[in-house]
Amino acid sequence: MNKVDPTLIQDLKAFAGLEQGELERVLDQAHSSLFAKGDAFFREGERAQRFFVLLDGFLQVVRTTENGEQVIMRHFAPGEVFGIAPALNRDTYPASALAVADCVALHWPNKCWQEFANEVPRFVQNAHGAVGERLNDSQDRIVEMATEQVERRVARAVARLVKQAGKPSERGIRIDMPISRQDIAEMSGTTLHTVSRIFSSWADQGLVAVGRQKIEVLSAHKLVTIAEGH
Amino acid sequence: MNKVDPTLIQDLKAFAGLEQGELERVLDQAHSSLFAKGDAFFREGERAQRFFVLLDGFLQVVRTTENGEQVIMRHFAPGEVFGIAPALNRDTYPASALAVADCVALHWPNKCWQEFANEVPRFVQNAHGAVGERLNDSQDRIVEMATEQVERRVARAVARLVKQAGKPSERGIRIDMPISRQDIAEMSGTTLHTVSRIFSSWADQGLVAVGRQKIEVLSAHKLVTIAEGH
DNA sequence: TCAACTGTTTGATCTTTAGCAAACATTTCG
DNA sequence: CGAAATGTTTGCTAAAGATCAAACAGTTGA
Known part of the structure; x- marks a missing residue:
């Protein structure tokens, strides 16, 4: 490792x-x-041999069921650790990590x-904090799916x-990543057909x-209203 | 702390x-x-001030939604750590822990x-391993709810x-804890009515x-077939 | 430029499951 | 003991979503 400037990285x-x-x-x-769009950082079940920090790009962590259905567990944006099996005493990766855009990762x-646990404890503590947030997010998601x-x-x-990949656009906020209806379905436990219908209805309401693989939110406020129940 | 025999505890x-x-x-x-059946070890949102190991009894960890619906996140049987907010850099408990039976906890x-991280690192490592399993279980559950x-x-x-509270009985395995249809519904994201119907159908099939608050599994094999899809 | 491919929309139908309502069973307690 | 409280079952109905099928639109590449 040589060329990445520490000061660019410290935040x-x-x-x-x-x-x-x-x-x-x-x-x-x-x-x-470098990981090109579509590449796997690692795959579900594979022996965990390294841990990562994403510097640039966007990735999704995915689980696949026995009958081949995929569920997107979450996305990661630059700055976050992932694949940290050693922090959890695990010896295989529990899910696959796929680059959704071209990525750079340490x-x-x-x-x-x-070594870091002894010598740079803050790094490991940050990771444990991240794990805590993820466990919390997972549980939120279970509640969401259940209710x-x-x-x-x-x-x-x-x-x-x-929140993770929104870029301001003229008319609102654009998700700066190609995301299909199928992807949204795999994030929310439904089918692409149902997502398509919902999007059509939202589009009608402005x-x-x-x-195609493009989502631009014109009224974040209305979206939140639907998401949180006014 | 005085009266608990270390040798009883070490496994x-x-x-x-x-x-x-x-x-x-x-x-x-x-x-x-001691925590009597129904007592709370701690409640969701409360400032986390201590961490626990369950010695005896059985407890459930529960989240409540804005509109008062409950979701049972998981149960804990003797031997496990819980409420370990400090392991995850969290300062409040993310869910409530309720005694389902009379409990004894350290x-x-x-x-x-x-202190333990420095002086008894194995204890803290075990806890991190437990967190890893729980994160994994949570994600399994998300996949399950989604598919x-x-x-x-x-x-x-x-x-x-x-698995956690089964006791062999004459005819099969008895869940050694009062569990209502509503509880099962809160564990699986459905309603007590639907659970009741499913149980009736299972009972018909032997x-x-x-x-009332009693479940005895007569054919673990058939149950697994339904659970895992032959 | 046209064909093949991939992703999207939408209608029609069917299934699953929630919601409501009422009856019933078991336990608890005055 | 009898009444109230709590938990369970079951029928009926309605709604939410899945599934199937077909057409359509944008992209890619020969």
Whole structure:
């Protein structure tokens, strides 16, 4: 690892609060790789040998059922750690991580985890904090799946995407990533047909402008109303 | 903390692999309390001030939605840590923990967490392993809610209960805890009516014997067939 | 430029499951 | 004991969504 400027990096979530020296210590051992859109960082069930921090791009973490249905567990935007099996004493990755756009990621062999725990404890603490948030998010999502109906779940999925990958546009906020109806369906536990119908209805209400793999939110307020129940 | 015999305790999951000395170190700072059936160990949103190990009894962790619906996130049987907010850098409990039977639990003030991390690292590692499993279980459950229909989800909920609280009986396996139809509904994201109908149908097939807050599985094999899809 | 491919929309139908209502059973307690 | 409270069952109805089928639109590439 050589060419990434530490000062560019220090405000990334994964490295929050690290001092210059700690940061260098961590980056010193890092490898940096490119992953093209569609590439897998790792796959479900694979032996976990390294952990990652996303520097640029966007990725999704996906589980596949026995009958081949996919469920998108979550997306990651730059700055976050992922694939941190060693933090959880796991020896395989529990899901697949796929690049949704071209990505740049740092990664370290698992043995670094223990070293960092001793020498750069803040890094490991940040990771545990992230795990806590993810566990919390997962549980929120279980509650959501157990109690909310489809339109609201879809609204929440879109809201999450807006938060993570929304770019201001002339008329509202554009999700800066090609996302299909099928993707939204896999984020909300429904079918692409139902998503399509919901989007059509939202478009009629002027809430979104949609196109092929394109979603632009015209009224974030209305979206939130649907997502949260006024 | 005085009266609990360390040797009785050392095969509990939370303490797995601890040496005698470490175990005494941990138990030394522990408080021990009784919680009667129905009591709350802590409630959702409350400031997290201590972490727990269940010694005896059975508890459920529950989230409540804005409109008062409950979702049972999971149950805990003796031997497991819970309420470990400090392991995840969280300062409030994200859900409520309720005693389903009379319980005995050890607990420590949060400040012990950091001490244990330094002095009894195995204890903290075990906890992180438990977190990993729970995150994995949560994600399984999201996939389940997103892709399986009600009967299967109910079958899985019953199977989980059998695993955690099943006692062999003459005719099969009895869930050794009063569990209502409503409870099962809150574990599987459906209504008590639907659960009741499913149980009636299972009873007709000789798969279970049910009664008021009572579930006895007569054919674990058939249950698994429904839960896993042959 | 046209064909093949991929993603989207929409109608029609069918299934699953929620919601409502009422009866029933079991337990608890005055 | 009898009344109230709590938990369960079941019929009926309605709604939400899945599934099937077909047409359509935008993209890719020979």
